[in-house]
Amino acid sequence: MQLALFMMMTTMFDILLTWFKEDRVAYAIASLILTLVVGAALSFLFHSLARLLETLGRR
Amino acid sequence: MYFPISGVQVPIESMLLLGFAIGLMAGFLGVGGGWIITPALNILGFPINFAIGSGLCQIAGNSVPAAIAHRRFGHIDFRLGGLMTAGMSIGVELGARIIEHLKSIGNVETVLGASIVVLMLSISTYMLSRTFRRADIGVVAEKKPGLWQRSRWKRIPPFISLPASNIESISIWCIISVAILIGLSAGFLGVGGGLIAVPALLYLVGTSPTTAVGTSILSTLSAASFGTFSHAMKGNVDVMVALVMLPTSSLGSEIGSHAIRCLGRKRRAVALAFGSSVLLAACAELVKLLGNVTAAAFLVTGLAAIMSTAILLLILRGWLRERRRV
Numbered sequence: 001m002q003l004a005l006f007m008m009m010t011t012m013f014d015i016l017l018t019w020f021k022e023d024r025v026a027y028a029i030a031s032l033i034l035t036l037v038v039g040a041a042l043s044f045l046f047h048s049l050a051r052l053l054e055t056l057g058r059r
Numbered sequence: 060m061y062f063p064i065s066g067v068q069v070p071i072e073s074m075l076l077l078g079f080a081i082g083l084m085a086g087f088l089g090v091g092g093g094w095i096i097t098p099a100l101n102i103l104g105f106p107i108n109f110a111i112g113s114g115l116c117q118i119a120g121n122s123v124p125a126a127i128a129h130r131r132f133g134h135i136d137f138r139l140g141g142l143m144t145a146g147m148s149i150g151v152e153l154g155a156r157i158i159e160h161l162k163s164i165g166n167v168e169t170v171l172g173a174s175i176v177v178l179m180l181s182i183s184t185y186m187l188s189r190t191f192r193r194a195d196i197g198v199v200a201e202k203k204p205g206l207w208q209r210s211r212w213k214r215i216p217p218f219i220s221l222p223a224s225n226i227e228s229i230s231i232w233c234i235i236s237v238a239i240l241i242g243l244s245a246g247f248l249g250v251g252g253g254l255i256a257v258p259a260l261l262y263l264v265g266t267s268p269t270t271a272v273g274t275s276i277l278s279t280l281s282a283a284s285f286g287t288f289s290h291a292m293k294g295n296v297d298v299m300v301a302l303v304m305l306p307t308s309s310l311g312s313e314i315g316s317h318a319i320r321c322l323g324r325k326r327r328a329v330a331l332a333f334g335s336s337v338l339l340a341a342c343a344e345l346v347k348l349l350g351n352v353t354a355a356a357f358l359v360t361g362l363a364a365i366m367s368t369a370i371l372l373l374i375l376r377g378w379l380r381e382r383r384r385v
Contacts, residue, residue: 013063016298020064028291031116031298032284038302039120040127042309047124050313 065109065297073103078304079311080363082121086315087370088333090253091118091279092308094179095336095363097249098344100300102355107171108158111249112287112295118252119283120305121312126280134273136223136266139234140281143256143274146235147282150242155289157247172348175248179341182254186334190327224266224274237263238278245279246286252279254337311367318370321377336366 019027060071077099085092093114100110129135161167218228241255256275260266266274290296339362347355 013299017063020294024292024294027298028288028296031291031296031301032119032287034298035116035120035287035301035305036123036284038305039309040123042306043121043124043312046309046313050317 060303062105062297062299064299065105065113067104067106067109067297069103069105071303074300074303075307077103077363078117078307080367081117081304082308082311082313083315083318083367083370084311084336084363085121085308086312087318088315088329090257091122091283093118093245093250093252094182094254095340095359097175098179098340098347099359099363101172102343102347102352102359105297105300107168108162108290108295109297109300111158111171111247112290112293113297113300114249115245115283115286115290116296116298116301117304117308119280119287120301121308122252122276122280122283124309124312125276129273129276132269132273134269135277136221136270136274137277138219139221139224139260139264139266139270140274140277142219142231142234143238143241143260143278144281144285146238147242147245147278148285150239150244151246151282151286152242152289153239154243154246154248155286155293155295158290158295159293169348171248172344175250176341176345176348178244178248178250179337179344183334183338183341186330186337190330190334221266224264224270226265229264234264241278242282245282246289252283314374315370318374318377321373332366332369336362 016027016030019030060074061068081092081096081099084095096114096117097107097110100114101107105113126135158167158171161170215230215232217231219231219234220226220228237259241252241259244250244255245252253272253275256278257271260271260275261268287296291298339358343355343358343362346358
Protein backbone atom coordinates (compact mmCIF):
# COMPACT_ATOMS: atom_id res chain seq x y z
CA MET A 1 0.00 0.00 0.00
CA GLN A 2 2.75 2.42 1.07
CA LEU A 3 4.86 1.41 -1.91
CA ALA A 4 1.97 1.99 -4.31
CA LEU A 5 1.32 5.41 -2.79
CA PHE A 6 5.02 6.27 -3.01
CA MET A 7 5.15 5.14 -6.66
CA MET A 8 2.06 7.18 -7.48
CA MET A 9 3.52 10.29 -5.83
CA THR A 10 6.86 9.85 -7.58
CA THR A 11 5.17 9.46 -10.98
CA MET A 12 3.00 12.51 -10.35
CA PHE A 13 6.00 14.63 -9.30
CA ASP A 14 7.92 13.43 -12.39
CA ILE A 15 5.06 14.48 -14.68
CA LEU A 16 4.84 17.85 -12.93
CA LEU A 17 8.59 18.38 -13.27
CA THR A 18 8.43 17.54 -16.99
CA TRP A 19 5.53 19.94 -17.49
CA PHE A 20 7.37 22.65 -15.53
CA LYS A 21 10.28 22.35 -17.97
CA GLU A 22 8.33 21.85 -21.21
CA ASP A 23 4.68 22.91 -20.94
CA ARG A 24 4.05 25.77 -18.52
CA VAL A 25 0.30 26.05 -19.30
CA ALA A 26 -0.26 22.39 -18.37
CA TYR A 27 1.89 22.88 -15.26
CA ALA A 28 -0.06 25.99 -14.20
CA ILE A 29 -3.45 24.30 -14.68
CA ALA A 30 -2.30 21.11 -12.92
CA SER A 31 -0.84 23.12 -9.99
CA LEU A 32 -4.06 25.05 -9.50
CA ILE A 33 -6.38 22.04 -9.74
CA LEU A 34 -4.17 19.84 -7.53
CA THR A 35 -3.89 22.48 -4.80
CA LEU A 36 -7.59 23.32 -4.74
CA VAL A 37 -8.73 19.68 -4.80
CA VAL A 38 -6.19 18.47 -2.20
CA GLY A 39 -6.89 21.51 0.02
CA ALA A 40 -10.66 21.01 -0.12
CA ALA A 41 -10.42 17.23 0.42
CA LEU A 42 -8.08 17.52 3.40
CA SER A 43 -10.14 20.22 5.04
CA PHE A 44 -13.31 18.17 4.56
CA LEU A 45 -11.53 15.16 6.10
CA PHE A 46 -10.24 17.05 9.15
CA HIS A 47 -13.53 18.88 9.63
CA SER A 48 -15.42 15.56 9.60
CA LEU A 49 -12.89 14.06 12.04
CA ALA A 50 -13.29 17.04 14.38
CA ARG A 51 -17.09 16.65 14.32
CA LEU A 52 -16.79 12.93 15.01
CA LEU A 53 -14.47 13.56 17.97
CA GLU A 54 -16.83 16.23 19.29
CA THR A 55 -19.79 13.85 19.10
CA LEU A 56 -17.82 11.06 20.77
CA GLY A 57 -16.66 13.48 23.48
CA ARG A 58 -20.24 14.47 24.32
CA ARG A 59 -21.24 10.82 24.74
CA MET B 60 13.48 16.32 1.05
CA TYR B 61 14.66 17.58 -2.33
CA PHE B 62 12.30 19.86 -4.29
CA PRO B 63 13.45 19.46 -7.92
CA ILE B 64 11.33 22.27 -9.36
CA SER B 65 12.87 24.97 -7.17
CA GLY B 66 16.12 23.01 -6.71
CA VAL B 67 16.13 23.30 -2.92
CA GLN B 68 16.77 20.69 -0.24
CA VAL B 69 14.85 21.20 3.01
CA PRO B 70 14.24 18.77 5.91
CA ILE B 71 10.69 17.45 5.51
CA GLU B 72 10.07 17.80 9.28
CA SER B 73 10.64 21.57 9.01
CA MET B 74 8.13 21.82 6.17
CA LEU B 75 5.51 19.76 8.02
CA LEU B 76 5.96 21.68 11.28
CA LEU B 77 5.92 24.99 9.44
CA GLY B 78 2.71 23.94 7.66
CA PHE B 79 1.11 23.02 10.98
CA ALA B 80 2.13 26.31 12.62
CA ILE B 81 0.91 28.33 9.61
CA GLY B 82 -2.43 26.51 9.58
CA LEU B 83 -2.82 26.94 13.33
CA MET B 84 -2.15 30.68 13.14
CA ALA B 85 -4.25 31.14 10.00
CA GLY B 86 -7.21 29.29 11.53
CA PHE B 87 -6.88 31.16 14.83
CA LEU B 88 -6.36 34.64 13.41
CA GLY B 89 -8.71 34.21 10.42
CA VAL B 90 -6.22 35.23 7.72
CA GLY B 91 -4.50 33.40 4.85
CA GLY B 92 -1.03 33.34 6.38
CA GLY B 93 1.02 34.83 3.52
CA TRP B 94 2.73 37.15 6.06
CA ILE B 95 4.53 34.15 7.59
CA ILE B 96 4.67 31.68 4.64
CA THR B 97 6.68 33.97 2.36
CA PRO B 98 9.42 34.95 4.87
CA ALA B 99 9.56 31.42 6.33
CA LEU B 100 9.99 29.69 2.94
CA ASN B 101 12.59 32.26 1.94
CA ILE B 102 14.51 31.75 5.18
CA LEU B 103 14.33 27.94 4.74
CA GLY B 104 16.24 28.38 1.48
CA PHE B 105 13.67 28.85 -1.31
CA PRO B 106 14.41 31.70 -3.76
CA ILE B 107 12.07 34.59 -2.96
CA ASN B 108 10.10 34.33 -6.22
CA PHE B 109 9.39 30.65 -5.40
CA ALA B 110 8.50 31.58 -1.80
CA ILE B 111 5.90 34.07 -3.11
CA GLY B 112 4.43 31.83 -5.84
CA SER B 113 4.34 28.66 -3.75
CA GLY B 114 2.95 30.62 -0.79
CA LEU B 115 0.06 31.84 -2.94
CA CYS B 116 -0.51 28.26 -4.09
CA GLN B 117 -0.67 27.07 -0.47
CA ILE B 118 -3.04 29.90 0.49
CA ALA B 119 -5.38 28.99 -2.40
CA GLY B 120 -5.58 25.39 -1.15
CA ASN B 121 -6.20 26.46 2.44
CA SER B 122 -8.85 29.10 1.59
CA VAL B 123 -11.33 26.73 -0.08
CA PRO B 124 -12.98 25.40 3.13
CA ALA B 125 -13.01 28.85 4.75
CA ALA B 126 -14.80 30.31 1.72
CA ILE B 127 -17.35 27.47 1.73
CA ALA B 128 -17.98 27.97 5.47
CA HIS B 129 -18.47 31.75 5.11
CA ARG B 130 -20.84 31.20 2.16
CA ARG B 131 -22.89 28.88 4.36
CA PHE B 132 -23.06 31.53 7.11
CA GLY B 133 -24.10 34.19 4.55
CA HIS B 134 -21.07 36.39 5.22
CA ILE B 135 -20.16 36.89 1.55
CA ASP B 136 -21.28 39.84 -0.55
CA PHE B 137 -20.93 38.28 -4.00
CA ARG B 138 -21.29 41.55 -5.91
CA LEU B 139 -18.51 43.13 -3.85
CA GLY B 140 -16.51 39.88 -4.02
CA GLY B 141 -16.76 39.84 -7.84
CA LEU B 142 -15.44 43.39 -8.10
CA MET B 143 -12.70 42.68 -5.55
CA THR B 144 -11.71 39.54 -7.48
CA ALA B 145 -11.47 41.48 -10.76
CA GLY B 146 -9.36 44.23 -9.17
CA MET B 147 -7.17 41.85 -7.18
CA SER B 148 -6.51 39.71 -10.28
CA ILE B 149 -5.27 42.80 -12.15
CA GLY B 150 -3.07 43.66 -9.16
CA VAL B 151 -1.72 40.10 -8.84
CA GLU B 152 -0.82 40.03 -12.55
CA LEU B 153 0.91 43.41 -12.24
CA GLY B 154 2.86 42.12 -9.23
CA ALA B 155 3.88 38.93 -11.07
CA ARG B 156 5.07 41.00 -14.06
CA ILE B 157 7.13 43.29 -11.80
CA ILE B 158 8.81 40.16 -10.36
CA GLU B 159 9.56 39.00 -13.94
CA HIS B 160 11.15 42.36 -14.68
CA LEU B 161 13.22 42.20 -11.49
CA LYS B 162 14.29 38.64 -12.37
CA SER B 163 15.55 39.87 -15.75
CA ILE B 164 17.50 42.69 -14.06
CA GLY B 165 18.89 40.25 -11.50
CA ASN B 166 18.22 41.83 -8.08
CA VAL B 167 14.94 40.16 -7.23
CA GLU B 168 16.01 38.86 -3.77
CA THR B 169 17.06 42.24 -2.36
CA VAL B 170 14.19 44.32 -3.76
CA LEU B 171 11.46 41.84 -2.81
CA GLY B 172 13.00 41.10 0.60
CA ALA B 173 13.28 44.80 1.44
CA SER B 174 9.72 45.49 0.19
CA ILE B 175 8.32 42.66 2.34
CA VAL B 176 10.14 44.03 5.40
CA VAL B 177 8.85 47.59 4.81
CA LEU B 178 5.23 46.46 4.21
CA MET B 179 5.14 44.11 7.19
CA LEU B 180 6.82 46.60 9.53
CA SER B 181 4.23 49.23 8.52
CA ILE B 182 1.31 46.84 9.04
CA SER B 183 2.57 45.56 12.40
CA THR B 184 3.34 49.09 13.68
CA TYR B 185 -0.17 50.22 12.70
CA MET B 186 -1.76 47.17 14.35
CA LEU B 187 0.25 47.51 17.57
CA SER B 188 -0.34 51.26 17.82
CA ARG B 189 -4.10 50.69 17.45
CA THR B 190 -3.95 47.95 20.12
CA PHE B 191 -2.20 50.19 22.63
CA ARG B 192 -4.24 53.30 21.77
CA ARG B 193 -7.75 51.92 21.91
CA ALA B 194 -9.31 49.94 24.72
CA ASP B 195 -12.19 48.75 22.53
CA ILE B 196 -10.01 46.94 19.99
CA GLY B 197 -11.93 44.52 17.87
CA VAL B 198 -15.27 45.92 18.96
CA VAL B 199 -16.99 47.61 16.04
CA ALA B 200 -20.20 48.65 17.68
CA GLU B 201 -21.60 51.18 15.27
CA LYS B 202 -21.41 51.04 11.52
CA LYS B 203 -19.70 54.12 10.09
CA PRO B 204 -19.57 55.04 6.40
CA GLY B 205 -16.26 54.07 4.80
CA LEU B 206 -13.42 56.57 4.37
CA TRP B 207 -14.09 56.64 0.62
CA GLN B 208 -17.78 57.45 1.24
CA ARG B 209 -16.71 60.50 3.22
CA SER B 210 -14.13 61.68 0.67
CA ARG B 211 -14.73 64.00 -2.28
CA TRP B 212 -13.84 61.17 -4.71
CA LYS B 213 -17.12 59.45 -3.90
CA ARG B 214 -18.87 61.21 -6.83
CA ILE B 215 -16.81 59.52 -9.58
CA PRO B 216 -19.21 57.41 -11.72
CA PRO B 217 -20.15 54.61 -12.35
CA PHE B 218 -21.86 53.67 -9.10
CA ILE B 219 -23.04 50.36 -7.72
CA SER B 220 -25.33 49.44 -4.84
CA LEU B 221 -24.31 46.68 -2.43
CA PRO B 222 -27.48 45.59 -0.61
CA ALA B 223 -25.74 42.68 1.13
CA SER B 224 -23.30 45.16 2.71
CA ASN B 225 -25.99 47.82 3.39
CA ILE B 226 -24.29 50.29 1.05
CA GLU B 227 -26.79 52.18 -1.10
CA SER B 228 -24.39 53.57 -3.66
CA ILE B 229 -20.62 53.49 -4.01
CA SER B 230 -18.25 54.37 -6.83
CA ILE B 231 -16.94 51.25 -8.57
CA TRP B 232 -13.53 52.95 -8.72
CA CYS B 233 -13.34 52.87 -4.94
CA ILE B 234 -13.63 49.08 -4.83
CA ILE B 235 -11.47 48.46 -7.92
CA SER B 236 -8.63 50.74 -6.80
CA VAL B 237 -8.54 49.23 -3.30
CA ALA B 238 -8.61 45.72 -4.82
CA ILE B 239 -5.81 46.47 -7.30
CA LEU B 240 -3.56 47.71 -4.46
CA ILE B 241 -4.28 44.60 -2.34
CA GLY B 242 -3.72 42.32 -5.36
CA LEU B 243 -0.47 44.10 -6.18
CA SER B 244 0.74 43.50 -2.65
CA ALA B 245 -0.30 39.82 -2.84
CA GLY B 246 1.16 39.20 -6.32
CA PHE B 247 4.36 41.15 -5.77
CA LEU B 248 5.13 40.23 -2.16
CA GLY B 249 2.86 37.28 -1.37
CA VAL B 250 1.61 39.25 1.65
CA GLY B 251 -1.69 41.03 1.99
CA GLY B 252 -4.74 38.94 1.20
CA GLY B 253 -6.77 39.02 4.39
CA LEU B 254 -4.17 41.07 6.25
CA ILE B 255 -4.96 44.19 4.17
CA ALA B 256 -8.32 43.28 2.61
CA VAL B 257 -10.28 43.03 5.88
CA PRO B 258 -9.30 46.48 7.26
CA ALA B 259 -9.62 47.96 3.75
CA LEU B 260 -13.18 46.66 3.35
CA LEU B 261 -14.05 47.76 6.88
CA TYR B 262 -12.60 51.25 6.95
CA LEU B 263 -12.35 52.28 3.28
CA VAL B 264 -15.45 50.68 1.77
CA GLY B 265 -17.53 50.60 4.97
CA THR B 266 -18.87 47.03 5.11
CA SER B 267 -19.77 45.22 8.33
CA PRO B 268 -16.99 43.15 10.03
CA THR B 269 -18.54 39.77 9.15
CA THR B 270 -19.05 40.75 5.49
CA ALA B 271 -15.49 42.12 5.39
CA VAL B 272 -14.07 38.80 6.62
CA GLY B 273 -16.28 36.60 4.38
CA THR B 274 -15.81 38.69 1.24
CA SER B 275 -12.07 39.03 1.83
CA ILE B 276 -11.76 35.23 2.07
CA LEU B 277 -13.65 34.78 -1.21
CA SER B 278 -11.51 37.38 -2.98
CA THR B 279 -8.33 35.96 -1.39
CA LEU B 280 -9.27 32.51 -2.72
CA SER B 281 -9.89 33.76 -6.25
CA ALA B 282 -6.89 36.10 -6.30
CA ALA B 283 -4.59 33.40 -4.85
CA SER B 284 -5.89 30.93 -7.47
CA PHE B 285 -5.27 33.43 -10.25
CA GLY B 286 -1.88 34.24 -8.69
CA THR B 287 -0.97 30.54 -8.60
CA PHE B 288 -1.79 30.22 -12.30
CA SER B 289 0.03 33.40 -13.29
CA HIS B 290 3.13 32.70 -11.16
CA ALA B 291 3.20 29.05 -12.32
CA MET B 292 3.21 30.24 -15.95
CA LYS B 293 6.21 32.40 -15.09
CA GLY B 294 8.03 29.56 -13.29
CA ASN B 295 7.62 30.89 -9.73
CA VAL B 296 5.56 28.04 -8.24
CA ASP B 297 6.85 24.80 -6.75
CA VAL B 298 3.56 22.95 -6.32
CA MET B 299 5.29 20.22 -4.30
CA VAL B 300 5.91 22.76 -1.51
CA ALA B 301 2.17 23.42 -1.25
CA LEU B 302 1.29 19.72 -1.50
CA VAL B 303 3.77 18.78 1.26
CA MET B 304 2.54 21.53 3.58
CA LEU B 305 -1.21 21.21 2.92
CA PRO B 306 -1.92 18.13 5.12
CA THR B 307 -0.44 19.65 8.28
CA SER B 308 -1.69 23.17 7.52
CA SER B 309 -5.26 21.88 7.04
CA LEU B 310 -5.00 20.05 10.37
CA GLY B 311 -3.60 23.17 12.04
CA SER B 312 -6.31 25.31 10.48
CA GLU B 313 -9.05 23.08 11.88
CA ILE B 314 -7.49 23.14 15.38
CA GLY B 315 -6.86 26.90 15.19
CA SER B 316 -10.48 27.67 14.34
CA HIS B 317 -11.54 25.71 17.46
CA ALA B 318 -9.16 27.78 19.60
CA ILE B 319 -11.20 30.90 18.82
CA ARG B 320 -14.09 29.45 20.85
CA CYS B 321 -11.86 29.12 23.93
CA LEU B 322 -10.81 32.75 23.71
CA GLY B 323 -13.83 34.41 25.28
CA ARG B 324 -13.60 38.20 25.06
CA LYS B 325 -9.84 38.63 24.93
CA ARG B 326 -9.78 40.33 21.52
CA ARG B 327 -7.09 42.74 22.66
CA ALA B 328 -4.73 39.84 23.41
CA VAL B 329 -5.34 38.41 19.91
CA ALA B 330 -4.67 41.76 18.25
CA LEU B 331 -1.49 42.13 20.31
CA ALA B 332 -0.33 38.59 19.45
CA PHE B 333 -1.11 39.14 15.76
CA GLY B 334 0.72 42.49 15.60
CA SER B 335 3.74 41.07 17.43
CA SER B 336 3.83 37.99 15.15
CA VAL B 337 3.84 40.12 11.98
CA LEU B 338 6.57 42.32 13.54
CA LEU B 339 8.69 39.25 14.40
CA ALA B 340 8.25 37.79 10.89
CA ALA B 341 9.35 41.13 9.41
CA CYS B 342 12.39 41.17 11.74
CA ALA B 343 13.28 37.61 10.66
CA GLU B 344 13.19 38.62 6.97
CA LEU B 345 15.29 41.71 7.78
CA VAL B 346 17.90 39.59 9.60
CA LYS B 347 17.97 37.22 6.59
CA LEU B 348 18.49 40.17 4.25
CA LEU B 349 21.40 41.32 6.42
CA GLY B 350 23.00 37.93 5.84
CA ASN B 351 22.44 36.06 9.12
CA VAL B 352 20.32 33.12 7.95
CA THR B 353 20.78 31.12 11.18
CA ALA B 354 19.44 33.94 13.36
CA ALA B 355 16.54 34.48 10.90
CA ALA B 356 15.67 30.77 11.01
CA PHE B 357 15.85 30.89 14.83
CA LEU B 358 13.49 33.89 14.89
CA VAL B 359 10.90 32.44 12.51
CA THR B 360 11.01 28.99 14.17
CA GLY B 361 10.70 30.62 17.60
CA LEU B 362 7.71 32.66 16.41
CA ALA B 363 5.99 29.58 15.00
CA ALA B 364 6.74 27.54 18.14
CA ILE B 365 5.61 30.21 20.62
CA MET B 366 2.37 30.99 18.76
CA SER B 367 1.55 27.30 18.24
CA THR B 368 2.20 26.47 21.91
CA ALA B 369 0.08 29.41 23.06
CA ILE B 370 -2.85 28.38 20.83
CA LEU B 371 -2.60 24.71 21.88
CA LEU B 372 -2.45 25.73 25.58
CA LEU B 373 -5.54 27.87 25.03
CA ILE B 374 -7.41 24.87 23.63
CA LEU B 375 -6.20 22.67 26.50
CA ARG B 376 -7.37 25.23 29.07
CA GLY B 377 -10.78 25.48 27.40
CA TRP B 378 -11.10 21.70 27.33
CA LEU B 379 -10.14 21.38 31.03
CA ARG B 380 -12.67 24.08 31.99
CA GLU B 381 -15.40 22.29 30.07
CA ARG B 382 -14.54 19.00 31.80
CA ARG B 383 -14.65 20.65 35.22
CA ARG B 384 -18.11 22.06 34.44
CA VAL B 385 -19.35 18.59 33.43
